[in-house]
Amino acid sequence: MKIPFLSLLVLCAACASSKFIVPLKVSPSEITGTLPVASATPKDTPGLLLASDPGGTINFFSMVDNLEGDSGRGYYMELLIGTPPQKMNILVDTGSSNFAVAGSPNPDVKTFYDSKLSTSYQHLNTEVTVRYTQGSWTGLLGKDVVSMPKGVNGTFLINIASILQSDNFFLPNINWQGILGLAYSTLSKPSSSVEPFFDSLVQQRNIPDIFSMQMCGAGQPTPGNGINAGSLVLGGIEPSLYKGDIWYTPITEEWYYQVEVLKFEVGGQNLNLDCTVYNSDKAIVDSGTTLLRLPDKVFNAMVDAIVQTSLIQNFNAEFWAGLQLACWDKTQQPWNYFPDISIYLRDTNTSQSFRLTLKPQLYIQSVLTLQESLNCFRFGISHSASALVIGATVMEGFYVIFDRTEKRVGFAVSSCAEVSGITVSEIAGPFGTSDVSSNCIVRNPLREPIMWIISYSLMSLCGIILLVLVILLLIPNRHRRDDMETVNDESSLVQHRWK
Numbered sequence: 001m002k003i004p005f006l007s008l009l010v011l012c013a014a015c016a017s018s019k020f021i022v023p024l025k026v027s028p029s030e031i032t033g034t035l036p037v038a039s040a041t042p043k044d045t046p047g048l049l050l051a052s053d054p055g056g057t058i059n060f061f062s063m064v065d066n067l068e069g070d071s072g073r074g075y076y077m078e079l080l081i082g083t084p085p086q087k088m089n090i091l092v093d094t095g096s097s098n099f100a101v102a103g104s105p106n107p108d109v110k111t112f113y114d115s116k117l118s119t120s121y122q123h124l125n126t127e128v129t130v131r132y133t134q135g136s137w138t139g140l141l142g143k144d145v146v147s148m149p150k151g152v153n154g155t156f157l158i159n160i161a162s163i164l165q166s167d168n169f170f171l172p173n174i175n176w177q178g179i180l181g182l183a184y185s186t187l188s189k190p191s192s193s194v195e196p197f198f199d200s201l202v203q204q205r206n207i208p209d210i211f212s213m214q215m216c217g218a219g220q221p222t223p224g225n226g227i228n229a230g231s232l233v234l235g236g237i238e239p240s241l242y243k244g245d246i247w248y249t250p251i252t253e254e255w256y257y258q259v260e261v262l263k264f265e266v267g268g269q270n271l272n273l274d275c276t277v278y279n280s281d282k283a284i285v286d287s288g289t290t291l292l293r294l295p296d297k298v299f300n301a302m303v304d305a306i307v308q309t310s311l312i313q314n315f316n317a318e319f320w321a322g323l324q325l326a327c328w329d330k331t332q333q334p335w336n337y338f339p340d341i342s343i344y345l346r347d348t349n350t351s352q353s354f355r356l357t358l359k360p361q362l363y364i365q366s367v368l369t370l371q372e373s374l375n376c377f378r379f380g381i382s383h384s385a386s387a388l389v390i391g392a393t394v395m396e397g398f399y400v401i402f403d404r405t406e407k408r409v410g411f412a413v414s415s416c417a418e419v420s421g422i423t424v425s426e427i428a429g430p431f432g433t434s435d436v437s438s439n440c441i442v443r444n445p446l447r448e449p450i451m452w453i454i455s456y457s458l459m460s461l462c463g464i465i466l467l468v469l470v471i472l473l474l475i476p477n478r479h480r481r482d483d484m485e486t487v488n489d490e491s492s493l494v495q496h497r498w499k
């Protein structure tokens with residue numbers, strides 16, 4: 001009996017400690033002090049005729065340029081919350097599923113949502129905590145009406161968490177006061193019964209279950225001026241935001257936007273790792289993560305390959321680790337020294353793949369400094385202990401379509417992925433998949449619903465066994481006491497019972 005009991009305990013410890021961790025959020029900008037005012041670079045105004053409106057009810061064109069911000073501090077959208085409306089800027093995050101706003105004053109936010117001032121607020125008396133790879137918050141769940149000045153017409157009743165306490169979530173110099181989680185209800189806290197914002201929108205307005213995002217920070221120094229930085233198109237696809245074809249990859253599981261990465265190339269050379277490594281323990285598309293994050297093994301292979309392919313051999317390790325900037329004379333552009341990076345994703349035709357190519361302009365990122373004569377850059381790729389995250393570094397090159405109806409994520413070259421007239425992203429396909437495994441995703445068994453049921457059953461079993469043990473331990477104890485044979489030493493008691 002002893003051995004099975006022990007192994008059950010180990011298993012239960014494993015299930016108790018496995019909890020959802022939402023990936024890294026926006027990284028704090030390392031640059032402090034007064035920022036030079038950069039001149040605005042207005043995006044090409046797309047032609048009105050290109051705006052699509054298949055259902056005749058949504059005006060996608062009104063959503064073009066509805067985002068502000070940058071990759072370092074996040075892309076955000078203006079929302080009006082409550083009655084009378086309180087204006088808030090809300091970070092757009094495809095890596096989580098709660099809608100939450102600052103509900104009390106915080107030194108890092110300019111304003112907060114005061115539910116007491118809203119006549120339409122309904123409180124639900126439930127506390128909720130959400131942890132991200134970076135930062136966390138705790139708040140109170142409620143419902144209130146929300147409308148979008150540059151989004152879908154109308155007013156919607158939405159679950160809102162008012163953040164009352166947070167740790168490393170709001171950051172200095174951010175211009176947003178809340179977060180809009182656009183992933184699936186599976187990730188909602190405290191449970192999946194808290195309907196996410198976009199699900200409510202689809203329900204209440206009957207729009208197609210699809211949204212798309214364009215992030216326009218490519219080539220802009222971070223932190224930038226963040227004006228007209230991108231678009232979140234709710235309910236469809238806006239043709240003026242991309243060029244060429246859209247390539248789709250299946251959503252392998254509906255929680256994060258999890259996809260299957262098949263291969264990496266650096267300067268045309270295959271990194272040649274086992275493809276399961278690229279998906280350990282998951283590969284996700286997350287607008288709320290600043291960088292392209294790679295599992296340690298992949299990251300190390302990638303840095304080695306870039307060092308070998310680049311024309312600069314003497315980079316110090318601190319640059320790759322993200323701890324130092326690399327600076328060049330203002331007359332020089334460093335991008336010619338670096339290779340292209342390609343990510344191969346499985347196509348919806350699973351015997352094919354397509355590739356996203358990042359020019360160095362996307363991953364060697366200009367950073368504003370107070371240096372007069374130098375242009376400084378950071379490495380836009382970092383390592384990760386838990387996941388491969390296709391964050392803003394990649395998304396800034398592409399118009400990304402989250403097609404929940406068809407369970408797929410689409411990529412097309414973004415109309416704003418240009419730096420000094422050069423397009424900094426490419427997309428190509430189809431390619432064969434005979435050189436990779438037919439399945440690169442090793443399922444984490446605890447993620448499968450059936451395994452959850454089994455582990456919960458085992459946990460209950462542990463509990464019952466524990467209870468029986470306690471009772472068994474107590475009964476003889478009492479007997480002995482009755483016999484005036486007091487056993488005070490608990491450990492000897494246990495030894496007696498188990499020997």
Ligand SMILES: *[C@@H]1O[C@H](CO)[C@@H](O)[C@H](O)[C@H]1NC(C)=O
Nearest residue numbers: 057058059062151152153154
């Ligand atoms: C919203 O409704 C108003 C008035 O009905 C209309 O003028 C406007 O074009 C609509 N906007 C969108 C985005 O559908």
Ligand SMILES: *[C@@H]1O[C@H](CO)[C@@H](O)[C@H](O)[C@H]1NC(C)=O
Nearest residue numbers: 348349350351352430431432
């Ligand atoms: C999928 O791709 C394979 C290999 O290129 C091709 O032979 C097949 O016809 C494609 N299937 C569909 C449904 O397009």
